Amino acid sequence: MTGKKDWLYQTRALAIMAVVVFHQIGILHESQWVQSTCIFHVTALVFLMGITSSFWLKSKNRFKGKEIFLETLHKMLPLIGSYIVATYAYDVFVHDRMRGLWDYNALLKDLLSFASAPPFYFLEYYFAFTLLAPVVFVLIKTVNDKFRRTLRLVFYVLIVAAAFVIGYFNITRMHFFGGSFFAIYVLGMIWGLYDCPFGKKAIALPVGGACLIFGWFSTWELYRNVNQGTGKLPFVDRLTPALGLNPTNFSIIIYALSIVFVFGILFDLMNKIKFKPVALFGKLISLIGKYSLDIFLWHVLIMIRVNSINIPLWPKRIVSYSAMIFLPILGRLAYNKLKSLVKGFYDRDAETPVR
Numbered sequence: 001m002t003g004k005k006d007w008l009y010q011t012r013a014l015a016i017m018a019v020v021v022f023h024q025i026g027i028l029h030e031s032q033w034v035q036s037t038c039i040f041h042v043t044a045l046v047f048l049m050g051i052t053s054s055f056w057l058k059s060k061n062r063f064k065g066k067e068i069f070l071e072t073l074h075k076m077l078p079l080i081g082s083y084i085v086a087t088y089a090y091d092v093f094v095h096d097r098m099r100g101l102w103d104y105n106a107l108l109k110d111l112l113s114f115a116s117a118p119p120f121y122f123l124e125y126y127f128a129f130t131l132l133a134p135v136v137f138v139l140i141k142t143v144n145d146k147f148r149r150t151l152r153l154v155f156y157v158l159i160v161a162a163a164f165v166i167g168y169f170n171i172t173r174m175h176f177f178g179g180s181f182f183a184i185y186v187l188g189m190i191w192g193l194y195d196c197p198f199g200k201k202a203i204a205l206p207v208g209g210a211c212l213i214f215g216w217f218s219t220w221e222l223y224r225n226v227n228q229g230t231g232k233l234p235f236v237d238r239l240t241p242a243l244g245l246n247p248t249n250f251s252i253i254i255y256a257l258s259i260v261f262v263f264g265i266l267f268d269l270m271n272k273i274k275f276k277p278v279a280l281f282g283k284l285i286s287l288i289g290k291y292s293l294d295i296f297l298w299h300v301l302i303m304i305r306v307n308s309i310n311i312p313l314w315p316k317r318i319v320s321y322s323a324m325i326f327l328p329i330l331g332r333l334a335y336n337k338l339k340s341l342v343k344g345f346y347d348r349d350a351e352t353p354v355r
Contacts, residue, residue: 007267009289015044016292020299020324028317036223043248043256046181050188057137068134086297090116117300125178129185179247208262215255222251294328
C-alpha cells in the first residue's frame with residue numbers, strides 16, 4: 001500500500017500513537033482531556049482495518065469459496081505467531097504466571113482469553129472480523145454489481161444497520177462482534193470498496209472539521225459523565241445506552257471517523273508536497289503506521305520496563321514514548337532481515353549442485 005494510499009498508514013500511525021498515549025494515564029500524564037482526546041483510537045483502527053481488508057479482498061478476487069478462506073487464514077498466520085510470542089513474553093516477564101518456562105496450560109489459557117495484556121482484547125475483534133471479511137465483502141460487492149446508486153445506498157445502510165444490531169444485542173453474549181465495532185468495520189469495508197473517495201476536498205475538509213469538533217465535544221461530555229457515573233449521556237448516545245467508551249457509542253464514532261476523514265485529507269495533501277523535510281516526515285509517519293500491530297503488541301511490556309527507571313518526568317516521557325514506538329519497529333525490521341538472510345542461505349544451498 002504505497003503512493004496514493006500512504007495516508008492510510010499515516011492515519012493508522014495517528015491512531016496507534018493515541019493508543020500508546022491513552023495507556024499512560026497515571027504514569028506519564030494525569031490529564032483527562034488527553035484521555036478523551038485519544039479515545040478515538042480503537043474505533044479508528046477498526047474502521048481502517050475494514051478499509052484495508054476491502055483492499056486486500058479486491059486484490060484477491062480471483063479466489064472463491066474455500067480458496068479465499070484458506071488465503072485469509074494464511075494472511076492471519078504472522079499476527080497469530082506474533083501474538084503467541086507476545087503472550088508468552090508477558091506471562092514470563094510481567095505476570096510470572098508460568099510454572100517454569102514451558103507451562104503450556106497457562107499459555108494456552110491466556111492465548112484463548114486474550115488477557116495477558118489489557119490491549120489484547122482488540123485482537124479478538126481482529127481475528128473474528130478478518131474471518132468474517134470474505135462473507136461481508138461478497139455481500140457488499142454483490143450489492144455494488146447488481147444495483148443502481150440509490151438502491152445501493154439503501155442496501156448499504158441496511159447492511160451496516162444489521163451489523164450494528166447484531167453487535168449491540170450480543171454485547172454480553174457473542175462479544176467478539178465488538179458491540180458497535182462490527183458495524184464500523186463493515187462501514188470501512190464499504191468505503192474501501194470504492195477506494196476511499198474524499199469528494200471535493202475544499203468542501204469535504206471544512207465539513208469533516210465541523211464533524212470532528214462536534215464529535216470531540218460530545219466525546220468529552222460522554223467521557224466525563226461515564227467516569228463520574230452521572231448516568232447522563234449526550235443526545236446522540238441516548239438511543240444506545242448499552243454502549244459507552246468501549247464498545248464506543250455514537251459520540252466517539254463520529255469523532256473517530258471524522259479524524260480518519262480529516263487527517264486522511266491532510267496527509268494526502270501533505271504527501272503531494274515535494275519539500276524534502278515534509279517527505280521525510282511523511283515516510284516516518286508511514287513507517288509507524290506500517291508496523292502499528294507490532295507497537296500494539298509490545299508497547300505495554302516496554303512501558304512497564306522503561307517506566308521503572310527513576311528519572312525526571314519529561315526525560316522519562318521522551319525515553320518512554322520513543323521506546324514504545326520505535327523498539328517494536330526495530331525488532332520487526334531485525335526479524336525481517338534475519339528471516340531474509342536465512343531464506344537466502346537455504347535458497348543458495350538448494351541451488352548448489354550435488355557432486
